[in-house]
Amino acid sequence: MKIWLGGGLQDSESARVSVFDHGLTVGDGIFETVKTTDGRTFALTRHLDRLARSASGLGLPEPDRDELLRACAAVVDANPVPLGRLRITYTGGHGPLGSDRGEQGPTLVVALAESGPRPDSTAVITVPWTRNERGALTGLKTTSYAENVVALARAREQGASEALFANTVGQLCEGTGSNVFVVLDGEIHTPPVASGCLAGITRALTAEWTGAKETDLPLDVLERAEEVFLTSSLRDVQAVHRVDGRELPGAAGPVTAKAMRIFTERAADDLDP
Numbered sequence: 001m002k003i004w005l006g007g008g009l010q011d012s013e014s015a016r017v018s019v020f021d022h023g024l025t026v027g028d029g030i031f032e033t034v035k036t037t038d039g040r041t042f043a044l045t046r047h048l049d050r051l052a053r054s055a056s057g058l059g060l061p062e063p064d065r066d067e068l069l070r071a072c073a074a075v076v077d078a079n080p081v082p083l084g085r086l087r088i089t090y091t092g093g094h095g096p097l098g099s100d101r102g103e104q105g106p107t108l109v110v111a112l113a114e115s116g117p118r119p120d121s122t123a124v125i126t127v128p129w130t131r132n133e134r135g136a137l138t139g140l141k142t143t144s145y146a147e148n149v150v151a152l153a154r155a156r157e158q159g160a161s162e163a164l165f166a167n168t169v170g171q172l173c174e175g176t177g178s179n180v181f182v183v184l185d186g187e188i189h190t191p192p193v194a195s196g197c198l199a200g201i202t203r204a205l206t207a208e209w210t211g212a213k214e215t216d217l218p219l220d221v222l223e224r225a226e227e228v229f230l231t232s233s234l235r236d237v238q239a240v241h242r243v244d245g246r247e248l249p250g251a252a253g254p255v256t257a258k259a260m261r262i263f264t265e266r267a268a269d270d271l272d273p
Helices: 043-058 065-078 146-157 201-210 217-221 254-271
Strands: 002-005 008-013 027-039 082-092 107-114 121-131 162-168 172-175 179-184 187-190 227-234 236-243
Touching: 008 065, 008 146, 008 236, 027 043, 027 146, 043 065, 043 121, 043 201, 065 082, 065 179, 121 146, 146 162, 146 217, 162 179, 162 217, 162 227, 172 217, 179 201, 179 217, 179 254, 201 227, 201 236, 227 254, 236 254
Parallel strands: 121 162, 121 236
Antiparallel strands: 002 008, 002 107, 027 082, 082 107, 162 172, 179 187, 179 227, 227 236
């Protein structure tokens, strides 16, 4: 595999990042995951815009947009796969063993891994831990992902592919790597960004294309929602057939099925919406 590091392509087996990189020592970094299909990226402009916002929120220098475009194109061209996960990682770079940053500048890594098609529906669980809607990192896509690792491991143990969080006031928030939508009385709702959820790229497109409403929702809405679905860069729109011990019959339901169809058609019409 060829990755982008240090301003150019390198073999993944020989590429090296310092053990003192701030992204490793304290999780001081941001990232984006971009879907690729037959060598073409999807919604890359939106992803790079969000990367810039995350960098600003973390106090990192603004990433060089031209280099990012060159890096993504080079990595995609060098690693042809039918369906891929393009990962852009941008960290604080070499730093001291503490929270202060160093002065050598950021690290940029772009890599691509082959991905498989996701199932049309999946199971999810809720977890007892909360998202902090008022935290310093709220709304930023950072590499400080350990709580997601713990929650996703809990989900896997229970035969699910995703774990859903409430925020500190008991409102439905998001998954470890996805946004969540529910159908109530035939209408689609999703938690607002103020709930503490990430402003997902697929979330925004789905809301725009389906007319979904941003609504403050209690976590127990999952016990009565007619339909539930997830969105993310690699899931696109994915129906949920089980939440904890509750089975949702007929997933994907009619509203979710329509949302899946709309997203697939609109995404095929415009690769950079």
